[in-house]
Amino acid sequence: MIDFNDLDTDPMTSAPVAPSEEIRAAAHMHNGGDAVFPCPKCLGSGLWRGARYPRKCFACQGKGRVSKGVVAAAKGRVTRAANLAADKAAFEAANPDLMKGLREIAGWHRFAGELLSKFEQYGELTAGQVNAALNSIAEVKRKREEKAAARASETADRSGEVGVERINALFATAMESGLKKPLFRTERLTIKPAKLHPGTLYVTDKAAGGEYVGKIVNGQFMARREAKPDTLALLCAIAADPLKAATDYGRSTGVCGCCGRELTDPDSVKAGIGPICATKWGL
Secondary structure, eight states: OOOOOGGBBOOOOOOOOHHHHHHHHHHHHHHHOEEEETTTTTTSBBBBBBSSOBBBBBTTTTTSSSEEEHHHHHHHHHHHHHHHHHHHHHHHHOOOOHHHHHHHTTOOOHHHHHHHHHHHHHOOHHHHHHHHHHHHHHHHHHHHHHHHHHHHHGGGGGGGGOOOOHHHHHHHHHHHHOOSOOOEEOOOOEEEEEESSEEEEEEEEEGTTTTEEEEETTTEEEETOOOOHHHHHHHHHHHHHHHHHHHEEEEEEEEHHOOOBBBBHHHHHHSOOEEEEEEHHHH
């Protein structure tokens, strides 16, 4: 006959094994016993704070009190979040260029985006990930420099110096006269000051479908691919005699080159510009 009494003892030590009820009771006491604490989610109110109308807190089931284990778990989450934030701050401080480079390209560079996700999750990157990230950033920079050099060489013969003193004076007078968005029209080119970049003039060309063909910065015309071979020469002619450019446009189109309105007065049609615009623009 089989005797099951020996199953109540530890086979290694022959010591009696505590009943499961006692084990659970000991664990209960270790976790705080019957002690209760304010719920960390609802701060003891028993109500969910995120609802427009009062709703029972799910963490404490509306009791407002929880056991020590629940409080300890909540504190653990806070501690882990604080440690993660500290790790991220320390890693960023040690690798500012790396993190800046990753964020600049993460929007379209898949690998950089994945590395940033790992950083957000773990608060740091491994040595292998750091090396891979630096290589990716360097490769992106190299390709950008190659493209910039190719564009510069392609438009080098269409870029050059433009004497913009008279054009700048023209726009300065127009804005002093109260014009908020001055626009200077000629037979082919249109010139306007950049709103967000003082001292810069944007140029569009009808021969290019009215597209933006370049900008003038510090007296230097920086052409784009869309610029025609004669764009620079036209700009130099306009800069040398803005009045002639404006009146030629007005006579050929019947439209004022300064305000864009149709010229109806015979004297204005003959002059190619209206008297009001001539005064406001200092022509």
